[in-house]
Amino acid sequence: MLTSGIPMEAFLVVSTIMFFAGVYGFLTRRNLITILMSVELILNSVNINFLVFNRFLFPNQLQGHFFSLFIIAIAAAEAAVAIAIIINIYRHFNSINVENVNEMKY
Amino acid sequence: MSGFSYTVLIPIIPLLMFVFLGLTGHKMKPAIAGIIGTTGLFISALLSYITAYSYFFVSGKVDGVYQKIIAFNTVWLQLTDKLHIDLGVMLDPISVMMLVVITTVSLMVHIYSNGYMKGERGFQRFFAFLGLFTFSMLGLVLATNIFQMYICWELVGVSSFLLISFYYEKPTAVAAGKKAFIVTRFADLGFLIGILLLSYFTKTFDFVSLTTPGCPAITQAAGVTFMGVSVVTIALVLIFMGGAGKSAMFPLHIWLPDAMEGPTPVSALIHAATMVVAGVYLVARLFPIFALTSPDALTIVAYVGGFTSLFAAVIACTQNDIKRVLAYSTMSQIGYMMLALGVSGYGGHDGLGFMAGNFHLFTHAMFKALLFLGAGAIIHAVHSNYMTEMGGLRKYLPITHITFLIACLTIAGVPPFSGFWSKDEILTAAFHHDKVLFFVEYAVAGLTAFYMFRLYFNVFWGEDRHYHHTPHESPFVMTFPLMFLALASIFAGFLPFHELVTSDGAAFESHLDIPLASASVGIGLVGIFVAMFMYMKPKGAPEKMAATFKHLYKWSYNKFYMDEVYLFVTKKIIFRYISRPVAWFDKRVVDDTMNGIAWISNYASFKIRGLQSGQLQKYAFVFISSALILALTFVYLFLN
Numbered sequence: 001m002l003t004s005g006i007p008m009e010a011f012l013v014v015s016t017i018m019f020f021a022g023v024y025g026f027l028t029r030r031n032l033i034t035i036l037m038s039v040e041l042i043l044n045s046v047n048i049n050f051l052v053f054n055r056f057l058f059p060n061q062l063q064g065h066f067f068s069l070f071i072i073a074i075a076a077a078e079a080a081v082a083i084a085i086i087i088n089i090y091r092h093f094n095s096i097n098v099e100n101v102n103e104m105k106y
Numbered sequence: 107m108s109g110f111s112y113t114v115l116i117p118i119i120p121l122l123m124f125v126f127l128g129l130t131g132h133k134m135k136p137a138i139a140g141i142i143g144t145t146g147l148f149i150s151a152l153l154s155y156i157t158a159y160s161y162f163f164v165s166g167k168v169d170g171v172y173q174k175i176i177a178f179n180t181v182w183l184q185l186t187d188k189l190h191i192d193l194g195v196m197l198d199p200i201s202v203m204m205l206v207v208i209t210t211v212s213l214m215v216h217i218y219s220n221g222y223m224k225g226e227r228g229f230q231r232f233f234a235f236l237g238l239f240t241f242s243m244l245g246l247v248l249a250t251n252i253f254q255m256y257i258c259w260e261l262v263g264v265s266s267f268l269l270i271s272f273y274y275e276k277p278t279a280v281a282a283g284k285k286a287f288i289v290t291r292f293a294d295l296g297f298l299i300g301i302l303l304l305s306y307f308t309k310t311f312d313f314v315s316l317t318t319p320g321c322p323a324i325t326q327a328a329g330v331t332f333m334g335v336s337v338v339t340i341a342l343v344l345i346f347m348g349g350a351g352k353s354a355m356f357p358l359h360i361w362l363p364d365a366m367e368g369p370t371p372v373s374a375l376i377h378a379a380t381m382v383v384a385g386v387y388l389v390a391r392l393f394p395i396f397a398l399t400s401p402d403a404l405t406i407v408a409y410v411g412g413f414t415s416l417f418a419a420v421i422a423c424t425q426n427d428i429k430r431v432l433a434y435s436t437m438s439q440i441g442y443m444m445l446a447l448g449v450s451g452y453g454g455h456d457g458l459g460f461m462a463g464n465f466h467l468f469t470h471a472m473f474k475a476l477l478f479l480g481a482g483a484i485i486h487a488v489h490s491n492y493m494t495e496m497g498g499l500r501k502y503l504p505i506t507h508i509t510f511l512i513a514c515l516t517i518a519g520v521p522p523f524s525g526f527w528s529k530d531e532i533l534t535a536a537f538h539h540d541k542v543l544f545f546v547e548y549a550v551a552g553l554t555a556f557y558m559f560r561l562y563f564n565v566f567w568g569e570d571r572h573y574h575h576t577p578h579e580s581p582f583v584m585t586f587p588l589m590f591l592a593l594a595s596i597f598a599g600f601l602p603f604h605e606l607v608t609s610d611g612a613a614f615e616s617h618l619d620i621p622l623a624s625a626s627v628g629i630g631l632v633g634i635f636v637a638m639f640m641y642m643k644p645k646g647a648p649e650k651m652a653a654t655f656k657h658l659y660k661w662s663y664n665k666f667y668m669d670e671v672y673l674f675v676t677k678k679i680i681f682r683y684i685s686r687p688v689a690w691f692d693k694r695v696v697d698d699t700m701n702g703i704a705w706i707s708n709y710a711s712f713k714i715r716g717l718q719s720g721q722l723q724k725y726a727f728v729f730i731s732s733a734l735i736l737a738l739t740f741v742y743l744f745l746n
Contacts, residue, residue, distance in 0.1 A: 023730060026723070026726060028723075098721075101720075101722070106715040
């Protein structure tokens with residue numbers, strides 16, 4: 001069934017690196033757009049995980065594929081909403097620096 | 107047994123009057139509200155007379171014995187299969203007698219109030235409350251079981267409170283209302299515990315089964331003892347405590363003189379004729395238990411009654427407020443009734459005291475209501491309660507004068523007025539039972555005549571005082587009740603009570619004991635002549651007397667300092683040594699524990715609120731690092 005010689009672990013390593021790159025970016029970047037991009041990275045690393053596990057462990061089933069398709073669709077919607085929010089934040093604060101958006105506190 | 111079901115209307119009509127006048131009274135003209143209330147009561151009174159006639163003379167007797175008739179009954183609260191609280195109407199000689207007393211006096215007071223309360227604020231409210239009171243009092247006397255009696259007992263307490271503090275803008279009236287309510291409420295606590303004890307051991311609330319002589323439940327309960335005393339005795343003494351509170355027996359009497367702050371018709375209705383005899387009625391209602399199973403409790407009743415009557419009579423001799431004199435006189439007369447019940451035995455001629463107590467209750471209701479309504483007419487004319495501001499009123503108030511004189515002669519026990527007959531029966535009963543009590547009552551009979559005629563001569567004879575305007579006779583609506591009650595006071599003594607109201611329902615022979623009767627009339631006349639000598643043409647004799655018996659006078663004038671004793675006990679002892687520490691514990695321990703918990707959470711929250719900085723990435727960092735730590739912990743714990 002397996003045609004390529006690439007082992008499963010290789011895919012998982014890539015996806016893990018992507019995930020933590022995304023987490024790191026989410027925590028450290030100050031620009032809201034970059035944060036959004038980091039979130040996309042995290043989502044895509046999850047997608048890879050779904051596909052890899054589906055492909056390697058349950059090759060006869062399709063749930064993993066469907067999940068990734070769902071996630072892609074949701075990611076698109078999320079990006080649209082997030083960008084709309086970012087535009088509004090920009091209009092309000094004249095900046096998209098996340099550190100300026102701190103009015104929701106004690 | 108049936109045929110009396112209409113009697114349920116007797117208490118219901120005043121209740122409807124209360125609801126109707128209470129809800130819509132403020133929208134109608136005062137005079138109309140008064141007429142409606144009076145008409146309702148008139149119907150009630152008419153029904154009571156019909157009931158009394160058909161009970162006593164047509165269908166109440168079976169084999170020469172008056173039966174207890176349950177005219178109406180409905181289960182109100184089903185507690186267990188056997189134990190339930192009913193509401194109903196029970197007719198027996200004493201309840202029918204009380205029906206007549208209550209509706210008659212209440213009707214007279216209603217009529218009288220149309221004149222006396224004219225122009226007062228809250229005229230409609232006054233009539234509504236009178237309706238409430240009449241309903242509760244009728245419910246009390248018609249109760250089929252001790253719990254219904256207790257409910258109505260509290261209701262009369264409430265209506266008494268409402269009517270005493272009717273002038274709620276007057277601080278003394280408000281204080282008097284509170285005092286009456288708290289004192290009687292305190293006494294009712296004993297009543298309630300007594301009811302619970304009695305029903306716990308007998309498994310019933312029902313009067314019919316409780317008062318059947320030799321009923322197994324009571325005999326069984328009488329066998330149970332607690333600390334060497336039968337529980338029935340304990341229960342009865344506690345129940346009597348409730349009765350003593352309502353009937354202003356020493357030492358729970360302190361509320362009654364203050365209750366005179368209420369409007370005078372209220373004093374006549376509640377604090378002279380009906381509510382204050384509820385305690386007597388209670389003892390009479392449970393009389394078979396008292397007499398047959400617990401003579402000790404009955405002895406307590408007798409001595410409390412005897413002591414109160416002497417105590418109150420001594421105080422009444424020195425008071426100056428006419429309503430207070432009458433209040434102490436009421437206490438004294440109720441003491442008589444209690445004593446009569448206390449010295450009585452059960453059945454036949456032994457039950458003379460029982461009959462005499464109820465007889466005196468009946469006649470006393472008539473003449474004391476008359477005295478109060480007369481006092482109301484006097485106050486109405488001179489705008490003062492104080493004897494020192496009255497004198498020579500016989501010229502201005504002829505009708506009031508004559509009726510008041512009749513009432514005074516009645517209470518002094520001058521034949522042929524009704525007070526003579528009933529008081530004489532009491533003295534006879536006491537004489538055959540206990541000589542000490544007899545001499546106490548004998549002395550009280552003299553004192554009664556003295557203080558009543560002191561009042562009479564001070565008010566109607568002597569010199570004119572400076573009045574705001576010339577005193578004038580009251581309108582007909584006020585004099586009519588006076589005349590009616592005067593007739594009742596004269597003729598009530600001829601009712602054959604020994605055939606109608608007896609301890610076991612059967613008639614017995616009762617004869618006038620000529621030596622005793624003449625002795626009691628003699629001391630009454632002595633009292634009257636002493637009062638006449640001292641007060642008819644004042645020549646300083648009263649002051650000389652007061653100076654001779656300086657200490658006695660002072661103590662009596664200050665009501666034997668009972669109010670001060672109460673204040674001392676409550677303020678200096680109970681408040682200081684019990685309430686204060688309890689309040690301290692509540693404030694410093696209970697409250698402060700709660701406050702401390704609140705303070706700690708508040709302080710801690712204040713300290714950690716900095717964590718909510720509004721910085722999204724900090725939150726994310728905390729979240730992710732915590733998730734990682736958790737994940738690592740689980741890995742470490744479960745995969746190792």
